[in-house]
Amino acid sequence: MSVTIKDIAKLAGVSHTTVSRALNDSPLINQETKEKIRLLAAELNYTPNYNAKSLVLDRSYNLGLFFSTLHTGTSAGFLYEAIKGVNDVIQDRYNLIVRGIDDYTSFHKVNRKSYDGIIVMSQSATDQSFIEYAAELEIPLVVLNRQIENVQVMNMVPDDKRGAYLIVEYLITQGHRQIAIIEGKQNFKSTQARREGYQEAMEAYQVPLSVDYQQQGNYDLESGHMAMTQLLQLENRPTAVFCCNDDMALGAIKAITEKQLSVPGDISVVGFDDHIFSGFMTPALTTVRRPIEQISREGAAKLLSFIESKQVEKETIFFHTELVIRESVTNISGGIQ
Amino acid sequence: MSVTIKDIAKLAGVSHTTVSRALNDSPLINQETKEKIRLLAAELNYTPNYNAKSLVLDRSYNLGLFFSTLHTGTSAGFLYEAIKGVNDVIQDRYNLIVRGIDDYTSFHKVNRKSYDGIIVMSQSATDQSFIEYAAELEIPLVVLNRQIENVQVMNMVPDDKRGAYLIVEYLITQGHRQIAIIEGKQNFKSTQARREGYQEAMEAYQVPLSVDYQQQGNYDLESGHMAMTQLLQLENRPTAVFCCNDDMALGAIKAITEKQLSVPGDISVVGFDDHIFSGFMTPALTTVRRPIEQISREGAAKLLSFIESKQVEKETIFFHTELVIRESVTNISGGIQ
DNA sequence: CATATAGCTGCACACGTTAACAACGAGCAA
DNA sequence: TTGCTCGTTGTTAACGTGTGCAGCTATATG
Incomplete structure (x- = not known):
């Protein structure tokens, strides 16, 4: 079916070994024959069989x-x-x-x-x-x-923990003390790291933690929406929410505007990841860039x-x-x- | 290095052919030997070399x-x-x-x-x-x-043209006649199909087309933002904009709100694609689902x-x-x- | 002149697998 | 007994490539 080095060899009047070496640019081969063979290979539209190559070279590519x-x-x-x-x-x-x-x-x-x-x-x-x-x-x-x-x-x-610390610290310096967190998917390590960053920042600035302000999400839009809906039912609503990724932040913002409240007027929201669309949301999302x-x-x-x-x-x-x-x-x- | 069917053959006291057949569940092989060999293969943690298989079977997987x-x-x-x-x-x-x-x-x-x-x-x-x-x-x-x-x-x-027709028709039934389009990347076929759907709907309802309302984008957020900015500078602003994908719609909405205008209060915006985030934007985006x-x-x-x-x-x-x-x-x- | 050397080429085998064909023993029928 | 078939196994070659080694020729060296 397809052309092999043996076909080329036959046409060029050499052994398939020579063809193999010519195509692999071996120094053993005479420059002229090398060029002749390469020309021929190109004419015949030869492509090496990588399965065979893989077998003998022990590389799969x-x-x-x-x-x-x-x-x-x-x-x-x-x-x-x-x-x-x-x-x-x-x-x-x-x-x-x-x-x-x-x-x-x-x-x-x-x-x-x-x-x-x-x-x-x-x-x-x-x-x-x-x-x-x-x-x-x-x-x-x-x-x-x-x-x-x-x-x-x-x-x-990425240094998730530090990123979380930075953004929660930022919320605190903007005067927030009632800061909720919407966490990511349960067994993801990133969830844990971001939670820790949140906690450490809160503790560093001696802001009290509250279990009411700790919501479970799973990194998708709907879960952010649901978690935020929960938070909005609290008697003592948070003034800021740290969402563990931008998708959930988007869901959270949706939940807030559905209740006729505004972001950031009534509640501040931040995310994590810096998705491509985050700068284009309304309001543009404050978040953490993860490279x-x-x-x-x-x-x-x-x-x-x-x-x-x-x-x-x-x-x-x-x-x-x-x-x-x-x-x-x-x-x-x-x-x- | 790694174990081959020949190794198994030697240990089982059979030929490598028998091993190959046993592992491929050939009907030629005695049930007992088959099981013996399979057991042995499992014990030795045998995995076939797919490069060799590929070579002889002429399949790459x-x-x-x-x-x-x-x-x-x-x-x-x-x-x-x-x-x-x-x-x-x-x-x-x-x-x-x-x-x-x-x-x-x-x-x-x-x-x-x-x-x-x-x-x-x-x-x-x-x-x-x-x-x-x-x-x-x-x-x-x-x-x-x-x-x-x-x-x-x-x-x-996907039937892009029909989708575009449907959404522009929808705009028209909602009373819009000054409908702009922000087009996709120049040489993409989808750009052309969506433009045609737009044009056909406009013509079907005898809504006049205007070159001012035809903007070039390239399917990314920034281009939607830029194109919309252009449209907003028109003396005779459109009342609705058909963006050829949701990303550009998001960019367009951004441009509109930056000018202190509201969507859909001042200008209606629709997209195409139904991205995951489109339902969660504010306002939630009317768009076309492409499966x-x-x-x-x-x-x-x-x-x-x-x-x-x-x-x-x-x-x-x-x-x-x-x-x-x-x-x-x-x-x-x-x-x- | 004989011999060593450099430059180039081919032979033969290897990689790990599948498959056509041969071969073998057992069972059975004639 | 011979011959045939069936079920099972082995022999051998093949897939397309790379490579160690031997071998050839022409040139250089002593």
């Missing part, structure tokens, strides 16, 4: 980009930035295979022969077994976004270097989160800026 | 999901829904390789040996050469989202059936777009509902 899940809890923006970042780096040197870890019933198909390297975009501790599996098989590995415990890997994560695309890009670059040098490093690198001040918070401190 | 671009013009929601839809269908029978077509300088690496099938999520005519290439190589192929001309393929597309996830799912299913039956169909299937009425349009017809 595949990189895996694994998400905790592709069903719920992974926002579109997150997926987008991650794929974009990785894709930019690997160019067309590798195939990028995208999967949700929870789609696997067994990890059988994930192994050294099938993947030259793996990027785990981890959002939840449910990945732990997968990460341990990959680490044990000694597949070059980079784990992004979630900080990993108990297993030594290359780990690149997912940058992390993806640098993670992919690290992985490539591991594969090429056949050496891996194992450390945890934090990436700065950054306060993005827009319009969804009002100053209620009475004149003091 | 790879499916390609190709987007026009991953850089600009592809919204996060679109990417998300497409990947989710396809992923759900293929389970772990195939690897899903995600790429932007514009990342390729040459299509060399895309061929029958490397891909069992290809899904093109086409947004722009710039894909045309890629689609023709894939069709010529006779790789099982499904082209989604954009209607293709000049080349016979399986083509599944991308459904198309992806059915497209993937079709592709799998092509691969398995080794027979391809070639037709164009339209998927219903659907008007989603929310709160961003006001009735100005003076009492007549």
